[in-house]
Amino acid sequence: MSLKNDLFLKALKGETVDRPPVWMMRQAGRYLPEFMEIREKYDFFTRCRTPELASEITVQPIHRFGMDAAILFSDILVVPQAMEIEVQMKPNFGPYLPSPIRTQKDVDEVVVPNVHETLDYVMQAIQMTKEKLQDEIPLIGFAGSPWTLLCYCVQGQGSKTFDRAKEFCFTQPVAAHGLLQKITDTTIAYLKAKVQAGVNAVQIFDSWGGMLSPVDYQEFSWSYIQQIIDALKEEVPVIVFGKGCWFALGDMAKSGAAALGVDWTCSAENARYLSGGKITLQGNFDPARLLSPPAEIKKMVTEMIHAFGKDRYIVNLGHGILPNVPVENARAFIEAVKEYRL
Incomplete structure (x- = not known):
């Protein structure tokens, strides 16, 4: 299979490109x-679990804006659901888990599922999306990091501090590591199944990694992400x-990952310096800046590309696109990259 537009994959390999590729986190939505x-x-x-709907939502922004990669419409919380942890999505509230995990007994009851059965709807959505994309651009599959999923499973809902999740890790480390390993094993199987179904790259979202101190991050988050990278990087x-x-x-730059995402609080200069300057970086436009006038967005995007450099760089936001961003502003973001020339 050869893709008509493989700019995204070239950037992941560190190859020289005429312009950097562009996509946006939460672009399908x-x-x-x-x-x-x-x-x-x-x-x-229902949208996540119905392959026809998930694939349609995935390609909507591609038809509209022509990004250089599509990312499958899904959610990180389908993994805990597959592990028989109940997850609801409440309107105007967000994720809600009626029976959060708080004890070793709770952890013992969590299953590592057969992902080919429990998450087969995701694989079907990938296959349908691939048919719709017709080898035009690559498709990205994703999963939440084990720590980020633990945060929801223990806290029971979103949080500004995830204090209960941290308390669980610090007071019951054996139970916490047991849960993290079960999530990791499930995630590895899940992402491998996605690769078999046809995704061209995978992204691990550690949305709540920044809640931890550097020392605790190594123990409760990074060591598990590293397991996932090791299991997938050859594929x-x-x-x-x-x-x-x-x-x-x-540490991330030495992990075997192909690229590292950066949020908007870290400058391009610092990101290049901290990562050693040899790995592809992705990011890091402040999603709220998409509320600026389109002409200003285009100027800022061009400045961002100059700051990161056009090679070993994927243009993206520093987090997911906000629901109140005008469509023409999202278009300005994508167009600024597609029009970019040195």
């Missing part, structure tokens, strides 16, 4: 009117995005 139409008819996990390029994890960029 809530800022698009065509997504809102689907959302009116189907609840969140597929692995991107690691840790929000607020600038302090770990040096």
Whole structure:
């Protein structure tokens, strides 16, 4: 299989390119009117679990803007669901887990599932999406980091501090490491199944890694992400995005990951310095900056590319796109990259 546009894969390999590739985290979703139409008819996990809907949502932004990569519409919490941990998505609230994991007994009851059965709907969505993309651009599969999933499983909902999750790790480390390993084993099997189904790259989202101190990050997050990279790096390029994890960029760069995501609080200069300057970086436009006027967005994107350099760089946001971003502003972001020339 050869892709008509392989700019994204070239950047992951560190090859010289005419311009950097561009995609946006959460590009398939809530800022698009065509997504809102689907959302009116189907609840969140129905959209995730129905391959026809997930694949349609995945390609919506590609039809509109022509990004250099698509990312499968799904959610990181389908993994705990497959592990028989109940997860609900409450409107205007977010994820809610009615029976959070708080004890060793709770951890013992968590299953490592057969992902080919429990998450088969994701694999079907990948195959349908690949048919719709017709080898135009690569497709990215993703998973949450084990630590980020633990945060939800123990806290039971979103949080500004994830204090209960941290308390669990610090007061019951044996139980915490047991849960992290079960999540890691499931995630490895899940991502390998995605590769078999046809994704061209995978991204690990460590959304809550920045909640931990550098020492605790090594113990409760990075050591598990490293297991996932080791298991997958020979099969597929692995991107690691840790929000607020600038302090770990040096270790991340030596991990075998193909690229590292950077959030908007870390400058291009610091990211290049901390990561050693030899690995592909991805990011790091502040999603709220997409609320600026389109002409200003284009100027800032061009400045961002100059700061990172056009090679070993993937243009992206520093976190997911916000629901209130005007469609024309998202278009300005993508166009600025596609029009870029040295």
